[in-house]
Amino acid sequence: MRRLLAALVALALAGALAGSAIAATPGYTTALAQFMCVSCHEPLELVDSPQAISEQQYMRSLLAKGLDMAQVKAGMVAQYGPAVLAQPPASGFNLTVYVLPPVVFLGGVALLLFTLPKWRARSRRAAQLMLPVAEPLTGADAQRLDAELDRFI
Numbered sequence: 253m254r255r256l257l258a259a260l261v262a263l264a265l266a267g268a269l270a271g272s273a274i275a276a277t278p279g280y281t282t283a284l285a286q287f288m289c290v291s292c293h294e295p296l297e298l299v300d301s302p303q304a305i306s307e308q309q310y311m312r313s314l315l316a317k318g319l320d321m322a323q324v325k326a327g328m329v330a331q332y333g334p335a336v337l338a339q340p341p342a343s344g345f346n347l348t349v350y351v352l353p354p355v356v357f358l359g360g361v362a363l364l365l366f367t368l369p370k371w372r373a374r375s376r377r378a379a380q381l382m383l384p385v386a387e388p389l390t391g392a393d394a395q396r397l398d399a400e401l402d403r404f405i
Contacts, residue, residue: 280315283324287311290335307332 284297291303296311310331314324328336340346389397 280312283311283315283321284308286321286325286338287328287336288338290332293335295338307336 281297285295287296287307288294289296289299289301289304289307292299292301294304296304296307307328311324311328314327319327325337334341340349342350
């Protein structure tokens with residue numbers, strides 16, 4: 253039992269040391285968040301597929317050379333294509349990702365500013381119209397209504 257416990261502790265320490273060696277590369281953790289795995293289309297920091305491991309090793313080698321983030325991005329794009337970037341470049345069709353949400357939001361606000369006064373005016377006009385009040389039920393009608401309701405209850 254002690255041997256099993258010692259083996260588990262040794263494995264945990266080895267994993268912690270390996271993780272700290274990876275994290276010791278300057279800028280590795282911040283750079284990792286800016287890239288995607290090109291095979292599974294998930295953030296590179298969350299996956300452990302063979303492709304992701306290959307991308308992580310390549311990125312680590314670029315950082316070990318002392319390249320800045322722009323050079324690392326250029327190297328990753330040259331090696332794996334623009335799909336490796338977590339944030340697409342703001343050019344071409346990708347520009348719609350940056351332009352469309354504000355345009356839709358402003359269009360919605362404009363639509364509300366245009367239609368809300370009309371809705372309020374319509375409700376004010378409806379409130380001013382007095383609907384005729386129904387006459388109260390006579391004794392015979394009230395008794396008949398009670399009898400009908402009693403059949404359903």
